[in-house]
Amino acid sequence: MLASSLQLRGAWAFIERNFRATRRYWGWEVVFLIYSIVNVLAVTYIAPGAEALTGVSTATDFMIIYLLVGTLVWTYLNGVFDAVAFMISWERWEGTIEYTFMAPIRLVTMLGGSAVFAVVYGLLRTLVVILVVSLFFKLNVANADFLTAIIFVMLGSVGFLGVGIMAAALPLIFLERGTQMTIVVQALLLLVSGIYYPVSILPDWLEPLSWISPATYILEGIRGAMLEGKSVVDMSGELWRLLAVSVVSLPLGVWVFQQSVDYAKRTGRLKRYG
């Protein structure tokens, strides 16, 4: 068998396995979907809520879309991050990690299969959330440039996957605390990426962290497209920054992961835990 077809079949195995696992855990999937919808609604209602509290109606519609974009993008990116970053923790918990790493496939095959599933499943789940949430708000998106928004999401996904892969390396290095550290990374991304506010309001010492998060540029791009109808050309600066972060973070993530696997193989950490 050709090495390339072995790798392709291997990548497909991960997509199929993750799909089957998602189907078997359907009860939890429904719970997470409901939670996501409620979370998006709860955050977005802050905009009309602020108007009701202060009596000031300036920019309420703007704020609704601003918050909606933030929560929806975070719902999607969070899902992608979960699927990739907790891949190792899941395998370690189930005890399958040694068997997966014994298979004659490359690390990028394993990561690629998991990443493709994460992106496709994340997009589908977010689409369902959008459909439900759109019933609650009267949105004026006549001027929005959807194509630009989609380009930013897809390109940003690549960069965000790199961050997720780097986080996935933590449970390889730290047997017990790796998963906890991954959750801390996830929380930091939420804080510094400007999900609910512009990153310019962050303290000076914290703002530089937002520069290395792909989510920052994804949100800038989508908000520009949805709120101001800007095209890709109008936002070439944001696009280049996103490209630069993605081009660095994906290979860096794979490299960090590879180093962590080597470390785990040297120190005996590639084993069941829990």
Place this chain on the structure above:
Amino acid sequence: MSVSPDTNIALDVRGAVKTFDTRGIRIPLPWNRSKPELVVAVNKVSFQIERGRIFGIVGSNGCGKSTLVRMISTLLYPDGGSMKVFGYDVVEDSQKVRRLINRVSVEASFFRKLSPMENLLFAGQTYGLDHDETERRIMDILARLGIKEEQVLRPLEQMSRGMQQKVAVARGFLTSPTLLLLDEPTTGLDPASKRQVQGFIAELREEHDATVLLVSHDMDEAEKLCDIIAIMSEGRIIASGSIPELVELAAQKGPAGNLEEAFLTIVGHALDEEPEESAGARDLEATPKD
């Protein structure tokens, strides 16, 4: 992947060493000067297995058997020595080695919500096996191991420990490995299931020209299946040979009516002679801390 026809040695282990530092991750800071707490799990182990043989390694719990298997499985890097599977180095040529081997360990280790079919399909596909062909082989192997058709599609968490272990055995056989690593494969199985698995191992050797490394503390099983047996204690191989050879060796030192008696005599004698520096190897399967 094919094996070179002129390679008659399936596994060649020379001076393999594995040491763990049980202190966990150390950040190299100037004031952090604690000494390494080293545990020697595998201590200069050497042996060869000829193609088509069933080679047994017996030893008590924590003597380093599983660490040795993990190194051959490419899951652990040896600290010293070399390990070659059909001439391929387990570190340098790990991808090629992985295509030739498979392993069954004492823990069944599956995605518990998935069915045996789903778990095994995943395993087969990661070895590049065709979906439909894999499905047929899975049904065939599971049927021969006594797993009913209606159980094949139910989540594994609904199966008993013994049944799960049978599925683990099926996973090991599914890819028709040229070198099969069995780490206490029948632990937890009832006598009838044990026989089925043992029959399967013998058949794999006869029909598929497979070589088997069987690691066990079940002396009856080792006696029944193995051509050559090595006795491992405190990370070292202290004796090896055919069963009559081991019995003869043990008879010079004490009781040696069968393999079990020979094992106890040889290990007991070796422990009495253990040099002080290696007697500190306490928990040889130690898990590193964070």
